[in-house]
Amino acid sequence: MDRWQGRVALVTGASMGVGEATVKLLASCGMKVVACARSEDKLKKLSDDVSSSGRGEVLPIKVDLRKQTDILAMFEKIKGQWGGVDVCINNAGLALDAPIIDGDSEQWNNMWEVNVMALCLCTRESVKSMRERDVDDGHIVNINSLSGHRVGKSHFYSATKYAVTSLTEGIRWELRGINSHIRVTSISPGLIKTHFAETMLGDAKAAEEVYASRQALTAEEMAKTIEFVLAAPPSVQVSELMVRPTEQVV
Numbered sequence: 001m002d003r004w005q006g007r008v009a010l011v012t013g014a015s016m017g018v019g020e021a022t023v024k025l026l027a028s029c030g031m032k033v034v035a036c037a038r039s040e041d042k043l044k045k046l047s048d049d050v051s052s053s054g055r056g057e058v059l060p061i062k063v064d065l066r067k068q069t070d071i072l073a074m075f076e077k078i079k080g081q082w083g084g085v086d087v088c089i090n091n092a093g094l095a096l097d098a099p100i101i102d103g104d105s106e107q108w109n110n111m112w113e114v115n116v117m118a119l120c121l122c123t124r125e126s127v128k129s130m131r132e133r134d135v136d137d138g139h140i141v142n143i144n145s146l147s148g149h150r151v152g153k154s155h156f157y158s159a160t161k162y163a164v165t166s167l168t169e170g171i172r173w174e175l176r177g178i179n180s181h182i183r184v185t186s187i188s189p190g191l192i193k194t195h196f197a198e199t200m201l202g203d204a205k206a207a208e209e210v211y212a213s214r215q216a217l218t219a220e221e222m223a224k225t226i227e228f229v230l231a232a233p234p235s236v237q238v239s240e241l242m243v244r245p246t247e248q249v250v
Contacts, residue, residue, distance in 0.1 A: 001231050003137075005030035008082045012065060012122060013092030015042035017194030018143065021223040022089055024049070027056025029227070034078055034085070036063040037092075065092055065118035066110065075125045084129035089226060090119040091143045095157040095200040108156050115160035116167070123171060127182060136181045137234050141226055142168050144188040146242065150250065154200060161188075165240075172239060183237045185229050190244040191216040215245040 009026050013019040014035035020042075023035045027050045035043055035058050043060035050058045061077060063070045078085060094114045098107035123140050130138040147154070148161030168186040175182050191197075193216040198204050222243070229238050 001029040001227065003234075004087070004230060006032065007086040008032045008034065008078065008084065009087035009089060010034040010036065010078065010085045010122065010126065011089045011091055012036050012063075012118065014060075015039040015046065017196065018192065018219045018222045019089075019091045020046055021219040022091060022226055023058060024053075025220075025223040025227055026087075027058055028053065030056055031087070032057045032059070032082055034059045034061060034074075034082070036061045036065075036074055038062065038064055065122075066113040068117075068121060071118065071121045071125065075129065079129065084133050084135070085126045085138070086130065086135055087139045087141070087230065088122055088126035089141045089143070090122055092118060093143060093145070093196075095154050095196060097154065097200055097202065098156055100155050103156065111157055111160050115157070116163045119164060120167065123167075123184075127175070127180075130182055131180070138182040139230055140171065140182065140184040141229060142184070142186045143222075144168070144186040146188050146190050146244070146250075148186075148188055149242070157200075169239070172237070181234070183234075185238050186240045187222075187225060187229065188240065188242045189217055189222060189225075190248045192219065192222060193217070194219055215247040217243065217245055 009031050011019050011023050014023050015037035023033050027033050037043055040062045047058040047060045061074050063074050094111050096107040098104050142164055144164045145161040147158040148165040151158045171184045193211050197210045225243055232238055
């Protein structure tokens with residue numbers, strides 16, 4: 001990770017879970033980390049925690065990833081303060097209990113905007129930032145899901161993650177088409193113990209029951225997985241990485 005010291009990483013969905021753990025880890029590696037999320041209070045606490053550690057810097061930015069104007073304003077702020085983005089971690093994701101045959105279309109729209117459109121916009125603006133500054137060793141990391149490779153219980157959510165699988169490969173092709181060495185990686189985890197299940201089920205007790213009966217990855221383990229991908233030699237592209245708890249079969 002030495003080559004990333006002093007470089008700028010953007011982490012979406014940074015206020016909790018995998019995003020929070022990733023911000024802390026990348027900052028500890030000497031990176032300047034832009035942490036974006038909707039919760040201003042949680043972002044401030046995260047920034048203060050990193051500052052008190054004395055290692056790395058965090059720029060907290062309140063962003064609603066469902067709003068293109070927020071995303072574009074965020075990139076302008078990054079450009080003004082730190083020059084641009086070298087690494088983009090598209091971590092923000094949302095799963096809701098919204099079946100296809102009788103679900104709420106607004107919930108479908110929320111999942112699509114966060115899981116797909118925000119990922120595309122952040123990727124586009126990150127690549128634009130890299131190319132403007134002749135950065136040819138940047139990295140886009142998309143936090144996907146095993147549900148992007150087989151249909152999970154939340155079917156519309158699975159559809160958004162199948163889209164991420166396709167988009168990641170499409171981005172790779174487009175980057176090779178312009179002879180760029182910017183890398184793109186999809187990381188597809190199984191169950192992670194974060195707020196994710198509670199958001200989907202709408203019930204903290206039900207979420208705890210999910211975790212009580214099944215082994216789950218931790219947010220810190222996922223952050224280490226992201227570090228592993230970033231630390232690969234520049235000539236190595238990890239296109240897809242599936243990560244399961246050791247007890248998970250499918």
